[in-house]
C-alpha cells in the first residue's frame with residue numbers, strides 16, 4: 001500500500017489560519033510601504049538609537065499622532081522597530097541591521113509591487129478570463145502589455161525598470177560564472193532592455209574582446225546608448241531596435257535570453273526559441289536565464305508571485321516552468337546538448353523571489 005506524505009494538521013483550524021494569513025497580505029504590505037512613503041523608516045534608521053515618541057515621528061511625517069501610533073504597531077510586531085514601554089520611544093531594530101544599499105534594494109522591490117502589481121491585481125480574474133492585461137486598460141486606458149505601457153507611463157517604467165536592473169545586477173555575477181563565451185564572440189542580448197545585460201556581459205568577460213548587441217523595442221535605443229557611453233563600452237556594445245516576432249538579425253555565436261521566456265506562453269516561447277535558432281551560427285549557443293519551479297512545487301516561493309504577476313500585471317500569459325519543461329521546449333525547437341544548472345539556495349540574495357536556472361543549448 002502507498003503511504004501518502006504527511007499533510008497539514010487535520011481539521012479546519014489550520015486552513016482557516018491560512019485564509020487569515022492570505023487576507024492580510026495587502027494590508028501588511030501597505031502599512032509598511034506607507035511608513036516608507038511618510039519618511040518614517042528613514043527617520044528611524046537615521047536616528048541615533050535613542051527612542052523617538054510617536055508624536056515626534058508623526059510631527060516630522062506631517063500626520064496625526066494617533067494614526068502614526070497605529071501604523072507603528074506592525075513595524076514593532078515585525079521587529080523592524082523596537083518599542084520601549086517605559087520611555088514610550090520607538091527605535092530602529094531590524095531596520096537598523098540593513099546597510100543603506102540593502103535598504104534601497106528592499107524598497108525598490110516594494111515600490112515595484114506598489115506601482116506595477118497592487119492595483120493591477122484587482123483585475124487578475126478578468127485578465128485570466130480575457131487573456132489581456134485588463135488592469136492596464138482600466139487604470140491607464142492602455143491596450144497592450146506592461147512593456148509597451150512602460151514606453152508611455154513613467155511611473156510604471158520607473159518602478160519596473162529599477163527593479164529589473166536590480167534583479168539583473170544581483171543575478172549576473174552567478175549567471176556569468178556559469179556561461180562560457182569564446183574569445184571574440186558576437187553576442188546578442190535578446191530582450192536586453194536598456195543595455196545593462198550587454199554592459200555586464202563585457203564586465204564579467206574581461207579580456208575576451210566580445211561584441212555585444214542589445215536587442216529590444218526601438219524606444220529603448222536612446223537610454224541604451226546613453227548607458228553604453230556612461231560605462232565607456234560604446235565601441236563594443238550596440239543597440240538593435242525591433243520586435244523579436246519580426247525576426248532577429250543573423251550571425252551570432254551566442255544569444256543570451258534573460259528573464260524573457262518565462263513571461264511567454266508556450267506558443268510565443270517557441271516563436272522566440274525558433275528565432276534564436278535561426279539567428280545563431282552553426283555551433284552557436286543559447287543561454288536562457290529563467291525563474292524555474294522545482295519538481296515539487298511545494299518547495300517553491302515563486303508560486304506566490306509569478307503567476308499573478310505575469311497573468312495580471314505584465315503579459316497576461318506565461319509563468320515559470322520546471323527545468324525539465326524548458327529543456328523539452330528547447331529540444332523541440334532544434335537545440336541539442338542541453339545543459340542546465342539551478343541557483344543554489346545558499347547563494348541567492350535573501351529578498352529575491354526568483355529561483356533562477358540557466359539552460360544552455362547548441363545549434364548543430
Ligand SMILES: C[S@@+](CC[C@H](N)C(=O)[O-])C[C@H]1O[C@@H](n2cnc3c(N)ncnc32)[C@H](O)[C@@H]1O
Pocket residue numbers: 147164165168190191192193194197215216217242243244245257258259260
Ligand atoms: C523582463 S525584461 C528582461 C530584461 C533583461 N533581459 C534583463 O534580464 O534584465 C523583458 C524585456 O523584453 C522586452 N520585450 C518584450 N517583448 C518584446 C518583443 N516582442 N521584442 C523585443 N523585446 C521585447 C521588454 O521590452 C523588456 O525589456
